[in-house]
Amino acid sequence: MKAVIQDRYCSADELEIREVDQPVPKPDQVLVRVHAASVNAKDWHLMHGDPKLMRISMGLRGPKVKIRGNDFAGRVEAVGSEVKGLHPGDEVFGETDGTFAEYACPRAAAVAPKPPGLSFEQAAAIPVAGCTALIGLRDVAGVRSGQTILINGASGGVGTFAVQLAKVYGLDVTAVCRTRNTDMVRSLGADHVVDYSQEDFTRSGRRYDVVLDLVGNKSLGEFRSVLTPTGTLVLSGGGTYNGGTFFGPMSLFFQGRAVGRFVRQRVLELPAVVTTEHLTVLGELAESGKVLPVVDRTYPFAEIPEAIRYLEVEHARAKVVITV
Incomplete structure (x- = not known):
């Protein structure tokens, strides 16, 4: 073959x-x-x-x-x-x-x-992108209807699934992406869109119940600054920004593990493990047209x-x- x-x-x-x-x-x-x-x-x-x-x-x-x-x-x-x-x-x-x-x-x-x-x-x-988004929202963050979420990297493979799943679960969604993708993430259901080339979401003054980071382009302190006092930060391992080519996203993981023990906010890592159950959930949502x-x-x-x-x-x- x-x-x-x-x-x-x-x-x-x-x-x-x-x-x-x-x-x-x-x-x-x-x-x-x-x-x-x-x-x-x-x-x-x-x-x-x-x-x-x-x-x-x-x-x-x-x-x-x-x-x-x-x-x-x-x-x-x-x-x-x-x-x-x-x-x-x-x-x-x-x-x-x-x-x-x-x-x-x-x-x-x-x-x-x-x-x-x-x-x-x-x-x-x-499979990989959809299950990563599903695990991050449902299994790791344990999202609930009515919560607010910021998705950093909303126009990527995982991000486009995360925006749609967040709306399925009844969340108010803020999507962060580049200029050319703003219309696309709106069409997926995002309630608010931040164009990162025009605005820094860490300086907006808004606070979120959940932040799903798929990029890794901010420091741990900056991510935590946009969370509510008991909010949840989910780190996916995207990018190499904070740890260079040696540590990559592991740098944020290490920091999160250390800080998470001493703060009320939850700092969690996102494992991407594809299972039949996750695939079945996503398949049913896709068949119904809710997540495509x-x-x-x-x-x-x-x-x-x-x-x-x-x-x-x-x-x-x-x-x-x-x-x-």
């Missing part, structure tokens, strides 16, 4: 499309023929080995997982001996390592039926390096999708 391979930490130009062996599913996995995948910030972080501190787990000289990509939508070709409820021919979507390939082997616990009303490309845009993936651009398989470069350099709106 064809796959996008990375032997060492590198730029998008150095990624290679090669023929490799088709994977074989383990007992708890399914073999999926990938019809579409999508690009996440995680892909270019892993491509560069950034932040460098994470190379301890990712691989010191090159990534342990050689095939990039995590999101997918496709058809089940085979199932492992322990898998229940999934069968060859089923249309599914989910998350696993190595989806920039013709076949992938996700765990059944990270797979769900594809919503019938969505294309493979739309479904592939959901926003796709900026679609690229063919042969142009995956260009798709990653576009996400990294051009600050893509919402999701960039690959047709395999």
Whole structure:
């Protein structure tokens, strides 16, 4: 099968499309023929080995997982001996390592039926970004109807899902984005929009019950300054602004863990763990039209390096999708 391979930490130009062996599913996995995948910030972080501190787990000289990509939508070709409820021919979507390939082997616990009303490309845009937003709002922050929330980075992949989910949960939403994306986030339901090129949200005087940071471009003190006295700050790990290329977003995490013990405000980290339950919730919301993936651009398989470069350099709106 064809796959996008990375032997060492590198730029998008150095990624290679090669023929490799088709994977074989383990007992708890399914073999999926990938019809579409999508690009996440995680892909270019892993491509560069950034932040460098994470190379301890990712691989010191090159990534342990050689095939990039995590999101997918496709058809089940085979199932492992322990898998229940999934069968060859089923249309599914989910998350696993190595989806920039013709076949992938996700765990059944990270797979769900594809919503019938969505294309493979739309479904592939959901897993990592959608589940990250859902976990951040529902599971980590525990949002409640009537609360106010500021979403920093509202026009990105996670942000566009977060704006829509926040409205589903009955929140008053302030979305922070760049000028060209203000109309888009309004169309997703944002009640207030802050153009960060014209206004600094930390100087507005407004306070929020929840701040979801998807960018990492402010200090911990600045983020806390826009929270109510008992508000919740959720840090997602976006960006490298505060910790440079060595610590990256881990710098904010370390600070948050230290400060969070001594203040009434909650400072929490956002784990991005895709499960069938999360995917099912998002699939039902997508099928009902309440939360829909926003796709900026679609690229063919042969142009995956260009798709990653576009996400990294051009600050893509919402999701960039690959047709395999």
